[in-house]
Amino acid sequence: MWSRMWEHRALYVAISPFYILFAVFGLFPIGFSLYLAFHKWDGIGVMTYNGFNNFKYMLTDAEFWQAVGNTFMIWIYSTIPMLFFALIIAFLLHAPFVKFRTLFRVGYFLPNVTSIVAVAIIFGALFANNYGFLNYLLQSVGLPVVEWLNAPWGIKVAISSMVVWRWTGYNAVIYLAGLQSIPQTLYEAAKIDGASAIQSFFRITIPMLRPVILFTVITSTIGGMQLFTEPQVLVGNDGGAGAAGMTIVLYLYRESFINNYFGYGAAVGWGMFLIIALFSIVNWKLVQGKSS
Amino acid sequence: MVCVLLISGCSIWPGQDDSANNKKVALTLWYWNRSIDDKLIARAKEKFPNIELTAQKIGGDFKAKLKTTLAARSGEPDIVALNDWIMELFPSEDRFYNLYDLGAEDIEDQYLPWKWKQGVTPSGQMIGFPMDTGPTALFYREDLFKEAGLPSEPEDVTRQINSWDAYATAGEQLKEKFAGKVYLTDNIGSVYNQVLSQGAERYFRPDGSFIGMDSALVRTSWDTSIAFKEKGLLANADGWTPGWNAAMNNGEIASFVGAVWMKQVLQEAAPDTSGKWRVARAPGGDGNNGGSFLSILKSSEHPQEAFELVRWLQSPENQLEQYQTLNLFPSAPGVFDDPAMKEEEPFFGGQATGPVFAESAQQVPDAFFGERYPSVHNIITRRLNDVAKQNADPQQVWTDTVHRVERELQR
Numbered sequence: 001m002w003s004r005m006w007e008h009r010a011l012y013v014a015i016s017p018f019y020i021l022f023a024v025f026g027l028f029p030i031g032f033s034l035y036l037a038f039h040k041w042d043g044i045g046v047m048t049y050n051g052f053n054n055f056k057y058m059l060t061d062a063e064f065w066q067a068v069g070n071t072f073m074i075w076i077y078s079t080i081p082m083l084f085f086a087l088i089i090a091f092l093l094h095a096p097f098v099k100f101r102t103l104f105r106v107g108y109f110l111p112n113v114t115s116i117v118a119v120a121i122i123f124g125a126l127f128a129n130n131y132g133f134l135n136y137l138l139q140s141v142g143l144p145v146v147e148w149l150n151a152p153w154g155i156k157v158a159i160s161s162m163v164v165w166r167w168t169g170y171n172a173v174i175y176l177a178g179l180q181s182i183p184q185t186l187y188e189a190a191k192i193d194g195a196s197a198i199q200s201f202f203r204i205t206i207p208m209l210r211p212v213i214l215f216t217v218i219t220s221t222i223g224g225m226q227l228f229t230e231p232q233v234l235v236g237n238d239g240g241a242g243a244a245g246m247t248i249v250l251y252l253y254r255e256s257f258i259n260n261y262f263g264y265g266a267a268v269g270w271g272m273f274l275i276i277a278l279f280s281i282v283n284w285k286l287v288q289g290k291s292s
Numbered sequence: 293m294v295c296v297l298l299i300s301g302c303s304i305w306p307g308q309d310d311s312a313n314n315k316k317v318a319l320t321l322w323y324w325n326r327s328i329d330d331k332l333i334a335r336a337k338e339k340f341p342n343i344e345l346t347a348q349k350i351g352g353d354f355k356a357k358l359k360t361t362l363a364a365r366s367g368e369p370d371i372v373a374l375n376d377w378i379m380e381l382f383p384s385e386d387r388f389y390n391l392y393d394l395g396a397e398d399i400e401d402q403y404l405p406w407k408w409k410q411g412v413t414p415s416g417q418m419i420g421f422p423m424d425t426g427p428t429a430l431f432y433r434e435d436l437f438k439e440a441g442l443p444s445e446p447e448d449v450t451r452q453i454n455s456w457d458a459y460a461t462a463g464e465q466l467k468e469k470f471a472g473k474v475y476l477t478d479n480i481g482s483v484y485n486q487v488l489s490q491g492a493e494r495y496f497r498p499d500g501s502f503i504g505m506d507s508a509l510v511r512t513s514w515d516t517s518i519a520f521k522e523k524g525l526l527a528n529a530d531g532w533t534p535g536w537n538a539a540m541n542n543g544e545i546a547s548f549v550g551a552v553w554m555k556q557v558l559q560e561a562a563p564d565t566s567g568k569w570r571v572a573r574a575p576g577g578d579g580n581n582g583g584s585f586l587s588i589l590k591s592s593e594h595p596q597e598a599f600e601l602v603r604w605l606q607s608p609e610n611q612l613e614q615y616q617t618l619n620l621f622p623s624a625p626g627v628f629d630d631p632a633m634k635e636e637e638p639f640f641g642g643q644a645t646g647p648v649f650a651e652s653a654q655q656v657p658d659a660f661f662g663e664r665y666p667s668v669h670n671i672i673t674r675r676l677n678d679v680a681k682q683n684a685d686p687q688q689v690w691t692d693t694v695h696r697v698e699r700e701l702q703r
Contacts, residue, residue, distance in 0.1 A: 040703075044362045044384045057703060129528070130535045150528070150681040238674050241681040257356055259667045260380065261703065 036266035043262050054267035064268065066243060067251040068275065070156065074231075074247065075224035077160035078167075083216060085168045087209075090175030091201070105176070108169030119162055120233030127158040127234075152244035155235055159245055162230045167223070171216045178212035179205065214287040218280050225276045228253065248272045316344040317594045319601065320369040323347065324354050327373050327423065327584055329617045332610055336601060343597055355380075362387055362589075370592035371602060374585045378411060378420045379661040388419040389588040394599040396421065402608055406658045407623045411585050414498045414660075420585030421602050424611070424620035426551030427653035428486060428579045430459075431558060434570045434641060436546040437462075440469040446643060449572035456487060456516045459575035463525040466546055475527035476520075477548045478536060480680035481673045483520050486549040487513035488669075489579030489659075495669070496662030502701055505694045510672075517676055518686045528681055537561035549574045551581035552621040552649045559639050567638060571645040578655040583623065625654055664701070671696050 005012060037054055041047040058064050089108055093101055111119075126133045127148040135145040148154035182205065190200045206213075228249040231239060237254045239246025252272065256265025321333075333347045348369070350357055355377060361368055362384065374381065381388070391411075396418055400408060403422045411420025430449065438444040442462050443452045453459050463476030477483065488494070491509035496502055503510075520526055527545050529536040539545050540562035548554075558569065586606060588598045604610065608624035615622055616632050627633065633646035675693045678684040 042383060043359050044381070044387065125534065128533075128535050131538045147681075152682075238670070242678050242684075243674070259670075260359075264703070 033266040033269055036263050037270050039263045041262045042260045043256075047263070050263055054264045055271075057264065058267050058271055063243065063246070064248075064251060064271070067239075067246045067248045070239070070244060071225060071227065071247045074156050074160050074163070074227060074245075075221070077156055078163035079217070079220045079224060081160075082164045082168050082220065083171060083213070085164070086171035086216070087175055089168065089172040090179055091205070093172065093176050094179040105173065108172050110169065111166050112170045114166070116162075116166070116229040117233050119166060120230055123158060123162050123165075123230075124234050127154070149235065150241045152242050155231075155240045155245040158234060159227070159230050162234070163224070163227070167220065171220070174216055175209065175212060178209045182208045210287065214284070217283050217287055221279055221283055222276055225249075225272065225279065248275070317342055317597045318344045318346070319371065319592070319594060319598055321345060321347045321371040321373075321601075322350050322354075322358070322369040323373040325349055325351070326618050327620075328605065329614050331617070332605065332614065336605060339604060340597075340601060343601060345601070365591075368589045368591045370589060370594065370598045372587050372589060373423065374420055374587055376410075376426075376582045376584070377666065378585050378587075379663050379665055381419070382413045382663050385413045385415065385417050385419055387590050388417070389590060389592070389595045389599075391418040391421055391588065391599065391602075392416075394588070394595055395603075396599075399603065402624050402626055404623050404625055404653060404656070406580070406656050407583065409658060410583075410661070414500070414662075419587050421587070421606055422623035423584040423586060423606055424553075424614070425623045425653055425656075426553055426580050426582035427621065427649045427656060428489060428549055428551050428574050428581055429645075429648050429652050430547060430549050430572045430574045431554060432547035432570055432572065433543065433565070433568050435568050436466065436470075436474055436543065440466045440546075442466065444570075446570050446572045446648065449570070453572070453575050456576045460516075460520060460523060460525060463520070463546075464523060467524060472524070473544070474546050475539075475544060476525040476546055478527055478529045478531065478539070478545050480517050480521055480526055480528075480676045482531065482548060482550070483526070484513050484517040484673060484676055485581065486574065486579060487516045487576060489581055490574070490577035490657070492657040492659055494659055494661050494665055496660065496664065498660045498662075500662060505697055514672070514676070514690065518679060521680045526680055541565060552645075553582065553619065555637075555639075555645065556619050567641045569640050570643055571640060571648045573648060573652060577657075578652040580653075580656045583621075621649060621653065623653075625650070628653070667700055668697055671700060 036047075038050060038052070039047040040050040040053075092098055093104055093108075098104070129135070129145075129147045129149050132148065134148065138145055146154060148158055186204050186208075187200055190204060195203065226249050227247045231245040231247050231250050232253070234240070235245040237250070237258055239250060248268065249272070252265050252268040255261045255268060321328075328347075333345070337343075337345050354373075355375070358372060358374075404425065407422045407425050408418075411422060412418045430453070432449065434444045437449070440462075442465060443449050453462050459476070466474055466476055488509060491513075493503060493507065493509055495507075495510070505511075527539050529539040529545065540558060541564050543565060550558075559566070586602045588595050588602065592598055606623075608622065608626045611620070611622035611624050612627040612630055612632060614620040615627075622628070622633075628647075628650040633650060634644045635646065636642045636644050672693055675684075675689050675696070679686050679689050
């Protein structure tokens with residue numbers, strides 16, 4: 001084998017940059033974080049072996065579980081409306097009667113490339129308890145103000161709305177690509193058989209889109225579990241009032257970089273890895289299950 | 293070529309020291325914007341012709357960048373500015389030069405003793421040289437206080453509103469007069485912080501042991517904060533938010549206890565209220581929030597030169613100059629009597645606030661923080677916010693907090 005590799009050394013050299021970069025910036029940090037998860041380290045001083053204590057602490061840590069719960073709530077609040085709107089937008093963009101389709105596609109995709117920090121600042125101004133735009137609207141129609149950023153659900157709604165705003169267009173573009181790959185002949189055949197638009201949507205479009213839907217569900221699960229910048233900029237490192245906006249990654253960040261428990265932070269990272277892996281498998285089963 | 297570099301770099305000829313060689317000593321300095329006056333740094337380069345100073349303004353999360361650099365053990369600066377989180381670095385004291393070894397003792401009497409001690413680790417190593425300080429005082433709206441029938445001249449306010457109880461009573465009067473449209477102060481965390489900062493201890497003894505959540509100071513600070521919430525004196529406006537700025541500018545908040553550097557923050561947040569603010573001594577006593585230090589890292593090859601530079605940058609005269617240019621409050625009390633510290637300020641209705649803070653700065657009690665201060669303090673203020681903003685039951689929250697702190701200390 002080695003002689004064959006040597007024979008093709010020029011090719012291996014040509015593809016090596018990726019593997020070298022991956023080893024340095026991908027593989028090494030992963031291995032190091034696993035090592036770190038079994039140690040106690042303040043980031044500067046000596047590391048001391050800590051056994052499974054970090055993991056034990058994590059499993060009995062109410063704040064960690066609260067962060068897990070918050071992350072799931074925000075994921076549900078954001079993913080369901082996001083994918084729903086994305087599907088509708090994609091369907092409309094695909095429809096022949098819509099004009100300026102390219103313009104709309106660009107328009108819907110634009111939020112995705114906007115800086116999240118800027119978005120969080122704008123949403124902060126929308127949802128602010130005092131002098132917030134939403135409360136201004138509520139007041140001007142004679143309704144009582146809502147303390148969005150003091151209520152546990154309000155914080156989650158604010159964060160979720162940011163996620164929805166940012167990712168709906170992205171998912172719509174992916175759905176659109178999926179829609180365009182469905183053969184037009186299926187619809188024509190359905191039409192001849194007398195199917196209504198709604199029937200062909202649920203009987204043809206949705207089943208044909210299933211792999212694309214699975215893809216978007218899994219990517220938004222991974223993205224949703226890793227939510228960080230939105231809550232951090234909106235409500236700060238402590239997750240806002242009652243830590244209602246504390247997500248798993250925000251918790252990991254605070255424990256590592258604010259409180260200097262780097263070993264514990266690494267353990268939380270591995271905990272999160274397990275959660276994402278489990279959750280992705282569950283999603284896979286749910287979405288894939290019916291079609292097989 | 294490589295040989296020449298190696299030889300010149302290692303100076304293998306004994307007897308030919310750097311100055312004889314007429315070679316400059318290269319020093320790097322890390323600081324953040326507005327912690328040292330850029331003009332002063334330019335003057336330092338003239339003052340020390342033998343030093344080639346590279347001063348780098350580090351933006352973003354300064355603490356994280358410094359810690360990462362320390363962890364990497366590479367690319368460390370010679371001199372670094374540290375904020376009041378200096379105690380977090382006490383466990384790594386071996387990474388810093390002991391400034392006492394470099395001659396700091398000779399000038400110790402020129403600086404405020406409590407400030408000086410904050411830069412000395414429990415084992416007696418001095419790792420931080422005093423820069424500016426943050427003595428606290430009561431900022432209040434003269435016009436609102438007068439309208440509510442409260443004392444409004446700074447001397448009267450200082451005399452009459454001299455305790456947290458008296459302050460709360462004044463707040464109730466204010467609330468009644470303005471039918472709940474004006475709040476006494478901004479948020480629960482700031483009340484807790486300020487009562488705590490007036491005490492002579494925090495959560496830990498210098499030997500590292502925990503004093504306990506039932507210490508008189510923690511209980512007083514907690515109970516005072518809860519009482520302020522229950523009496524409806526808090527605007528629930530968090531610092532550093534647009535909401536805080538707006539509430540200050542709209543006159544919804546009549547006063548707050550804050551450090552001297554809040555002058556700048558307030559002037560920028562509430563330009564419309566110029567001339568209406570005054571400063572009196574804080575109810576309940578004097579305290580300190582914030583303030584910075586300069587340290588010399590162990591990796592530096594020229595600690596003595598670095599120390600001379602630090603000593604000059606933070607000399608009483610230069611601190612006075614930076615008070616005038618950047619509003620950095622001196623830690624050298626020798627300059628407190630200078631006319632520059634007594635200038636009248638239009639934002640504060642022509643009051644000279646310098647003497648109020650100078651008086652406060654000299655009365656700040658000694659307090660040991662300990663490297664776990666931030667995490668314990670953070671747990672408590674976080675839980676207080678639950679009481680203030682979500683109407684959580686104070687007794688239940690207290691029990692939870694005690695439990696949470698105990699758990700924190702076990703790790």
